[in-house]
Amino acid sequence: MHDAPLNPYLPDPPVALDLTRAILARTSGSPCLRVQDLACHFVDGELEATQERLVRGHLDHCEDCAHLMKALALATTLLPRMAEADPGPWFTARVMRATVHATRRSHEWRATWMQLLHRPRIALEAAYLGTAVSLLGLSLPMPESLPAPRALVRTLSPEPLLVPLKAPAQRMLGQLVAAEKRTVASVQRGLKLDGAAAEGATSAGWWQRGSVRVRGWLRGLKGMSEEKAPTPANP
Amino acid sequence: MPTSLQDPLRNGDPLAWEAFVRAYQGRVYGLAYHYTTQAEDARDLTQDVFVRIYQNLAMLPGEEGRLPWILRITRNACIDHLRRRKARPPLWDGPAEELFHLRSPELNPEEAHLEQVRAARVHQALQELTYLNREILLLKEIQGLKVEAIAEILEVPVGTVKSRSNRARLELAQKLTAIGMGA
Numbered sequence: 001m002h003d004a005p006l007n008p009y010l011p012d013p014p015v016a017l018d019l020t021r022a023i024l025a026r027t028s029g030s031p032c033l034r035v036q037d038l039a040c041h042f043v044d045g046e047l048e049a050t051q052e053r054l055v056r057g058h059l060d061h062c063e064d065c066a067h068l069m070k071a072l073a074l075a076t077t078l079l080p081r082m083a084e085a086d087p088g089p090w091f092t093a094r095v096m097r098a099t100v101h102a103t104r105r106s107h108e109w110r111a112t113w114m115q116l117l118h119r120p121r122i123a124l125e126a127a128y129l130g131t132a133v134s135l136l137g138l139s140l141p142m143p144e145s146l147p148a149p150r151a152l153v154r155t156l157s158p159e160p161l162l163v164p165l166k167a168p169a170q171r172m173l174g175q176l177v178a179a180e181k182r183t184v185a186s187v188q189r190g191l192k193l194d195g196a197a198a199e200g201a202t203s204a205g206w207w208q209r210g211s212v213r214v215r216g217w218l219r220g221l222k223g224m225s226e227e228k229a230p231t232p233a234n235p
Numbered sequence: 236m237p238t239s240l241q242d243p244l245r246n247g248d249p250l251a252w253e254a255f256v257r258a259y260q261g262r263v264y265g266l267a268y269h270y271t272t273q274a275e276d277a278r279d280l281t282q283d284v285f286v287r288i289y290q291n292l293a294m295l296p297g298e299e300g301r302l303p304w305i306l307r308i309t310r311n312a313c314i315d316h317l318r319r320r321k322a323r324p325p326l327w328d329g330p331a332e333e334l335f336h337l338r339s340p341e342l343n344p345e346e347a348h349l350e351q352v353r354a355a356r357v358h359q360a361l362q363e364l365t366y367l368n369r370e371i372l373l374l375k376e377i378q379g380l381k382v383e384a385i386a387e388i389l390e391v392p393v394g395t396v397k398s399r400s401n402r403a404r405l406e407l408a409q410k411l412t413a414i415g416m417g418a
């Protein structure tokens with residue numbers, strides 16, 4: 001029956017495949033797309049017998065779908081085996097250094113610090129250090145503790161020098177001094193700070209006031225001791 | 236199930252911690268390598284992940300929730316790293332054949348090598364997938380996490396993970412056929 005074609009006008013098998021595709025494209029849609037829909041279920045063995053047989057039938061005749069199915073099966077086998085990768089033989093030791101050993105080092109630092117804090121004379125030492133720092137701070141010259149320009153001008157007041165001179169010279173020098181005072185006043189106005197700078201100035205002023213007050217106390221105490229000192233000496 | 240207070244790992248026992256690092260370093264490094272495609276970056280990230288875990292040992296879940304928790308930390312570290320690296324596009328790090336432990340004891344050395352070459356090609360094909368599809372494959376097909384855990388990690392609905400999962404596998408198979416695998 002297969003020896004000779006019954007009808008010489010029947011097309012060859014490859015053409016028959018194209019014909020099948022052409023018919024399907026105009027009727028049920030592409031079988032390849034249907035196979036793609038079912039591919040994962042086919043590879044996972046989740047298809048019912050009839051559907052599986054139909055997919056196998058298609059794969060026998062469609063090379064593209066057969067390749068796709070083979071690649072999908074390969075990926076399905078390989079993917080779970082790729083969960084782990086080898087970071088190298090010394091990696092665990094590296095992690096241990098970054099975790100346990102690093103933490104131990106920080107614990108050691110903390111222990112040393114705590115040991116220092118729990119020394120018997122720590123309060124005395126801290127008080128001594130604090131006092132030393134405070135005294136050092138109080139004796140440091142602050143910008144505002146420098147003599148103000150006005151005071152400087154007053155110090156350099158020319159009146160005593162002018163006595164032997166005549167009136168015109170006195171007038172001229174008086175004008176010069178007045179001009180100098182005006183310049184100083186305008187410079188001081190220009191130096192008035194605002195915003196953040198003003199805060200610094202305020203804190204410096206606070207420091208200076210504190211410093212002046214403490215020095216005043218110290219002077220007072222010294223004065224008192226000087227006043228008291230001679231009393232026992234005088235009968 | 237929360238770990239008991241007597242757990243030496245949670246108490247910071249160095250031996251228990253070392254065993255823990257050995258047990259999970261391959262997983263963490265594997266995922267980090269898939270994300271970064273660079274061995275050294277993946278190694279640094281893996282170390283950072285373990286430092287983070289060590290600092291949060293008190294929060295370590297019980298056996299069942301442990302792997303999703305670790306992989307979530309790893310994934311977040313990788314995403315942060317990739318965000319920082321945005322200005323510097325990822326470089327292909329060369330052959331990945333040696334990186335993967337392919338657990339197939341039934342294979343002889345020659346077959347095992349062939350499998351490793353294939354794994355490297357799959358790794359390369361994965362880089363060409365759309366981002367969400369790639370992440371779903373990394374977490375579901377490679378790391379074997381449950382759909383619910385993946386949805387939580389990726390912050391997408393469970394339905395999205397389910398519907399995308401098979402599409403992602405098919406997309407990967409298409410990329411593999413394009414580079415001649417499956418022929």
Ligand SMILES: [Zn+2]
Pocket residue numbers: 031032035058062063064065066
């Ligand atoms: Zn087909």
